[in-house]
Structure formats: structure tokens, C-alpha cells
Amino acid sequence: MLSSQAIALEVPEGPVILVVSGKVGQPNVGDEAHFDKAMLKALEQHETITHTPWYDGVTRFSGPLGRAILEAAGAEGKKMRVIALNDYAATIPVSDFEHYDVIFAMQANGKALRVRDQGPLFVIYPFDQYPALMNEEILVRAVWQVARIDVE
Structure with missing residues (x-):
């Protein structure tokens, strides 16, 4: 379980791209x-440089850490x-x-992910850092075009 930060989330000013x-x-x-x-960009950001089955070669993904999103939402x-x-x-x-620096990538190789590019958010695991993660069980968790997270 993640500990929540005792901060109040502001109401979004721009178009909502993620609902938790x-x-x-x-x-x-x-x-x-x-x-x-803007709210997602204000969270702790991380860069993951890795191979994936969806891109040729090594890709540099960046975006907020998944745990930072969960902490912000409490x-x-x-x-x-x-x-x-x-x-x-x-x-x-x-x-x-908690165990890995899983990000909700907003960019790939410095370019914003659009819906046609698997954006606006793409769950990216650090596959090259932890090669054991490159398996079917984890790959199905690498959701692209993320719109919602329902915490259970």
C-alpha cells in the first residue's frame, strides 16, 4: 500500500486525460x-530507456511514476x-x-504521445533494467491509451 501525501489535489484546469x-x-x-x-507533469517524473515489443530499437520514455500518481490520488x-x-x-x-519505476509515459523520444501513438498515457515497465519483466504476464499490463485507473 502506498502512503498518501497529505496534499489536496487541485481541480484540473485543462482537459482531463486521467481519472483515478x-x-x-x-x-x-x-x-x-x-x-x-499539467497536473501529471507536476508529479515526480522519470525517464525509462528500454526496448519494447511496440517500438523498433531502444526508446526513451518519460512521464510520471505510477506510484506518484497513486500517492497524489491517495x-x-x-x-x-x-x-x-x-x-x-x-x-x-x-x-x-512499489518495486519498479513503472511510468505513465507521456513522451517517447522527446515527442508527446498522441492517441495515434499509443498516448496520451502508456504504462511502461523498465524492461531493459529488469529483463525478467519481458514476459506475457507483464506485457499485458503495459496498457496504452490509458484513460482511467480504478483502484481496488
């Missing part, structure tokens, strides 16, 4: 935590359902975010 629902202790819209691009669950714009969903244990 479920066991959320720091909601900012009803009982959900909504994030716009998430209290053990697992989360990460849901894409097309309703594809994968269940990811919160422990993945």
Missing part, C-alpha cells in the same frame, strides 16, 4: 481524482484496473509500482 477512481483518498471531482496534462488499494480509451483493461498489482 475507487479507493481514492484525495479526490478533486466528486469521489474521483482527475488529472490534466490510493489505498492493493491492485488497480488500468483502462484504455478503447476499454481494454489490465489488472496491475500496486506492488509493481
Whole structure:
């Protein structure tokens, strides 16, 4: 379980690109935590340079750490359902975010991820740093076009 920071989330000013629902202790819209691009950029950022099955060669991904998003939302669950714009969903244990620097990539090789490029958010694991993560169980958790996280 992640410890939540005792900060209140501001209401997003720009278009909402991520909604965190479920066991959320720091909601900012009803009982959900909504994030716009600026809010996500204000969280702790990380860069992961890795090979993936979806890009040729090594790619430099950057974006907020998954654990930073959960902390900002005051998430209290053990697992989360990460849901894409097309309703594809994968269940990811919160422990993945505690043990690895899993990011919600907003950029690849310095360019913003658009919907057609698997954006606006793409769950990226540090595959090259931990080669054992390159397996089917983890690859299905690398959700792209992320729109929602439901914390359970």
C-alpha cells in the first residue's frame, strides 16, 4: 500500500486525460481524482530507456511514476484496473509500482504521445533494467491509451 501525501489535489484546469477512481483518498471531482496534462507533469517524473515489443530499437520514455500518481490520488488499494480509451483493461498489482519505476509515459523520444501513438498515457515497465519483466504476464499490463485507473 502506498502512503498518501497529505496534499489536496487541485481541480484540473485543462482537459482531463486521467481519472483515478475507487479507493481514492484525495479526490478533486466528486469521489474521483482527475488529472490534466499539467497536473501529471507536476508529479515526480522519470525517464525509462528500454526496448519494447511496440517500438523498433531502444526508446526513451518519460512521464510520471505510477506510484506518484497513486500517492497524489491517495490510493489505498492493493491492485488497480488500468483502462484504455478503447476499454481494454489490465489488472496491475500496486506492488509493481512499489518495486519498479513503472511510468505513465507521456513522451517517447522527446515527442508527446498522441492517441495515434499509443498516448496520451502508456504504462511502461523498465524492461531493459529488469529483463525478467519481458514476459506475457507483464506485457499485458503495459496498457496504452490509458484513460482511467480504478483502484481496488
